[in-house]
Each structure stands twice: as C-alpha cells, then as structure tokens.
Amino acid sequence: MKYDFDTVYNRKNTNSIKYKKHPRYPDVSDVIPMWVADMDFKTAPEITDALQSASECGIFGYTELDDEYYDLLIKWNKKRFGFDIKRDWIVPCEGVLFGISAAIRALSKAGDSVLIMQPVYHPFLNIIKSLKRRPVVSVLNFDGQKYYIDFNDLENRIVEENVKLLLFCSPHNPVSRVWDKEELCNVVNICKRHNVIIVSDEIHSDLVFKNHFPAASLSKEAADITVAVTSVTKTFNLAGIKGANLIIANTDIRNKTEREILSTCAGEMGIMSAAAAKAAYRHGEEWLQQLLKYLKSNADYVIESFENTKIKPIAPEGTYLMWLDCRKLGLNSRELEEFFIRDCGVWMSSGFIFGEGGNGFMRMNIACPKSVLEKAITQIKKRL
Ligand SMILES: Cc1ncc(COP(=O)(O)O)c(C=O)c1O
Structure with missing residues (x-):
C-alpha cells in the first residue's frame, strides 16, 4: 500500500471531540473511542500539501470558489457515479447539516411534516424539531441480516401525515445500506406522486x-424534486475543515434554498475548505481506493471476530460505521452502553439515539488502525 493506515496517532489533548471524556462516564479513562464519525487516519498527504501551500502566504482573506473547483467537482461526480451535474446547479456551503437545515427552512414552513426513516443519523430529528417542523417516522424493516425501506408504510405516512419533505440518508447511517437503483426509483416515484421534495x-x-447512485441522477423527474447534499469531508477526514455542496437541478428549489443560505449571512466555504476539496478531487482517488480496501478488511475482521457470540454485526454496504445487533446480550439501552464503556473500555454510539428500531444495537466506527480494532474487540470478547 502506498498510503499508511496502520500508524496509531495520539489525538488526546488536541480538542478532538472523539477523544473527549464521555459526558455520562467522566470517571472512565482510557476508553477506546469508536463513536463519532471521524477517522483515526491522516488525510491523503496531497491534501495536507495543498493546505500547507494555501497557508504559506499567511493572508487568509475572503475567498471565491474558482472555475477549477466546479470543474473538479463535476468530473468527480461524473466519474464516480455517472452523475451529470451542470455548474449552475451547485450551491456550495459550509457543511452538510448547515445545508440540510437551510433546505428545510427554504422548502417547508413551521408545522409542516418532514419524514425520516429510522433508525437514522440522530441530528436529523433534532434539526426537524428545532426548526418547528413535525417529524414523521417510517421505521426501516430488518430481516435479521439487512435493512429495507418499508414502501407501503412510507407512502401511507406521506399521505396520512401530509408530508412535504423527505430527509433521506443515502448511503444510510447507521445501518450501512447503500440503496439499490430499484429502491431509489421507488422512493422517487412515491415522492413524485405526492409532491414531496427529497x-x-x-x-x-x-x-x-458497491455502486452508489445519487438519487438525482436516476431521471429528469428525480433531479427535479431532489436536493442532493454532498461533501468530501467524510471521505477524506476533513470534518474539522468543513465544506459541502448542495446540488439542485430545479431552478425554483435552488433559488429558494440559495436565498435562505444568503439570509444567514454565513455559510460560505472558507479558503482552507476550498483548497482541501480541490486537492481531494484532483489527487484523492488512489488514497480513497486504498482506504476502502482497509475499511473492508476491518469490517470482515469484525464479522469474523464476533462469529458464534451474542453480538451480530450487520455486513456493511458502505460507510465506516458498523451496526451491531447486541439484543442477545439481554441488556436495556443504558445497561448496554454502560457495559461497553465500563466493562469493555470501548465507547461506541448507542443505538437508541438513532430513534425507533435502535434499541439493543450499537454503532461501531471502524475507521481506525487494525491494531486498535483488534484491541477493542479483544476487550469486548473477554467480557462476553
Ligand atoms: C449522514 C450524515 N450527515 C451529515 C453529517 C455531518 O456533516 P457536516 O459535518 O458536514 O455537517 C454526518 C456526520 O457524521 C453524517 O453521518
């Protein structure tokens, strides 16, 4: 491998959120953090080089995104997903959640229903509630191996609750599904039928x-009702640098969302975000291929290690977050959390925070050197 994913770095005392003390167990020290979604790998060295050159001049004034930024983003999407984006569809902003919040504000009003499919990334529910929209939940089906969208329930909830907007997670965090084309087409058709924006x-x-299909790439009709929110920050471990893109083909939806972003008087991409994103799009592909191999091997290791135990990992189709079915341990949510933190010394995200269907599950971040993963699993298995 050209790139190094094995070295263990000390991130303690760096103001890293991942390495802070657990708010409910501040007395527990030396816990292995496998919760929040950032990686314990250094980003691609080409990105670090670009950030170093950007800082050399020492002047960090207001920055505009140049043609190159847009060209690189368009090429990345075309090459990786076959997604043809026009330059004027792109609305850059400072983060994915920032963009989602702006889109919800722009495209719905207080009291409107917004649907999410739980278990799902927990800030979705918080954003909907804090914007005074009404959350509507459709729970994913689980057959013991894999999660599926319950299309009947989805359509019923949309009709019965007069849903205006679907906040969709694709790929889906935390259950690690990469939705198939057919599943995505079903979602689009249902939303189209009932005038729901995605x-x-x-x-x-x-x-x-496996292949990811951007919802908006499926058809002209799909593009017409979809706001896609993308970023390289998760891919290349740049969460602290920030930056995202909203990709919106429909002019009316785009204008409304753009106006909402402008009204915040914030949200532009900064000079360092732009430099990092350009380097990622230009040079990042080989690093990403190697990262994916490393993550796949970590995922396989987790699955093998828990064979014939009371913990059943769900085979991930994407993300570096593994969803562990721990229901056979027979513990309630708080007991489960405490068991992993106090007894095993491993801090994972507790399933219940992701909403309905999350009880009895844990989400494990496997984006760490193999030696750290081995240590965590050894500590857990000793206590099973
Ligand atoms: C599904 C999903 N959306 C958004 C985010 C956060 O994005 P940002 O930091 O750009 O707001 C995360 C981070 O884990 C995520 O998993």
Whole structure:
C-alpha cells in the first residue's frame, strides 16, 4: 500500500471531540473511542500539501470558489457515479447539516411534516424539531441480516401525515445500506406522486463497497424534486475543515434554498475548505481506493471476530460505521452502553439515539488502525 493506515496517532489533548471524556462516564479513562464519525487516519498527504501551500502566504482573506473547483467537482461526480451535474446547479456551503437545515427552512414552513426513516443519523430529528417542523417516522424493516425501506408504510405516512419533505440518508447511517437503483426509483416515484421534495444526504457516497447512485441522477423527474447534499469531508477526514455542496437541478428549489443560505449571512466555504476539496478531487482517488480496501478488511475482521457470540454485526454496504445487533446480550439501552464503556473500555454510539428500531444495537466506527480494532474487540470478547 502506498498510503499508511496502520500508524496509531495520539489525538488526546488536541480538542478532538472523539477523544473527549464521555459526558455520562467522566470517571472512565482510557476508553477506546469508536463513536463519532471521524477517522483515526491522516488525510491523503496531497491534501495536507495543498493546505500547507494555501497557508504559506499567511493572508487568509475572503475567498471565491474558482472555475477549477466546479470543474473538479463535476468530473468527480461524473466519474464516480455517472452523475451529470451542470455548474449552475451547485450551491456550495459550509457543511452538510448547515445545508440540510437551510433546505428545510427554504422548502417547508413551521408545522409542516418532514419524514425520516429510522433508525437514522440522530441530528436529523433534532434539526426537524428545532426548526418547528413535525417529524414523521417510517421505521426501516430488518430481516435479521439487512435493512429495507418499508414502501407501503412510507407512502401511507406521506399521505396520512401530509408530508412535504423527505430527509433521506443515502448511503444510510447507521445501518450501512447503500440503496439499490430499484429502491431509489421507488422512493422517487412515491415522492413524485405526492409532491414531496427529497433532501438527500449523500455525505457517505464515496465510502461504499458497491455502486452508489445519487438519487438525482436516476431521471429528469428525480433531479427535479431532489436536493442532493454532498461533501468530501467524510471521505477524506476533513470534518474539522468543513465544506459541502448542495446540488439542485430545479431552478425554483435552488433559488429558494440559495436565498435562505444568503439570509444567514454565513455559510460560505472558507479558503482552507476550498483548497482541501480541490486537492481531494484532483489527487484523492488512489488514497480513497486504498482506504476502502482497509475499511473492508476491518469490517470482515469484525464479522469474523464476533462469529458464534451474542453480538451480530450487520455486513456493511458502505460507510465506516458498523451496526451491531447486541439484543442477545439481554441488556436495556443504558445497561448496554454502560457495559461497553465500563466493562469493555470501548465507547461506541448507542443505538437508541438513532430513534425507533435502535434499541439493543450499537454503532461501531471502524475507521481506525487494525491494531486498535483488534484491541477493542479483544476487550469486548473477554467480557462476553
Ligand atoms: C449522514 C450524515 N450527515 C451529515 C453529517 C455531518 O456533516 P457536516 O459535518 O458536514 O455537517 C454526518 C456526520 O457524521 C453524517 O453521518
């Protein structure tokens, strides 16, 4: 491998959120953090080089995105997903959640219903509630191996609750599904039938072990009702640098969303975000291929290690977050959390925070050197 994913770096005392003390267990020290979604790998060296050159001049004034930024983003999407984006569809902003919040504000009003499919990335529910929209939940089906969208329930909820907007997660965090083309077409058709706008969070789209299809790439009709939100921050471990793109083909939807972003008087991409994103799009592909191999091997290791135990990992199709079915341990949500933190010394995200269907599950971040993963699993298995 050209790139190094094995070295263990000390991130303690760097203001890293991942390495802070657990708010509910501040007395527990030396816990292995496998919760929040950032990686313990250094980003691609080409990105670090670009950031170093950007800082050399020492002047960090207001920055405009240049033609090159847009060209690189368009090429990346075409090459990786066959997604043809026009330059004027792109609305850059400072982060994925920032973009989602702006789109919800622009495209719905207080009291409107916004649908999410739980278990799902927990800030979705918080954003909907804090914007005074009404959350409507359709729970994913689980057959013991894999999660599926319950299309009947989805359509019923949309009709019965007069849903205006679907906040979709594709690939889906935390259950690691990369939706098939057919599943995506069904979602689009249902939304189209009932005039529902899709805000599709595709931040994990590069981190996949099978083909990802951007919802908006499926058809002209799909593009017409979809706000895609993408970023390289998850792919290349740049969460602290920020930056995202909303990709919106429909002019009316785009104008409304852009106006909402402008009204915040914030949200532009900064000079460092732009430099990092350009380097990622230009040079990042080989690093990403190697990262994916490393993640796949970590995922296989987790599956093998828990064979014939009371923990059943769900085979991930994408993301670096593994969803562990721990229901056979027979513990309630708080007991489960405490068991992993106090007894095993491993801090994962507790399933219940992702909403309905999350109880009894844990989400494990496997984007760490293999030696760290081995240590965590050894500590857990000793206690099973
Ligand atoms: C599905 C999903 N959306 C959004 C984010 C956060 O994106 P940002 O930091 O750009 O707001 C995450 C981070 O884990 C995520 O998993």
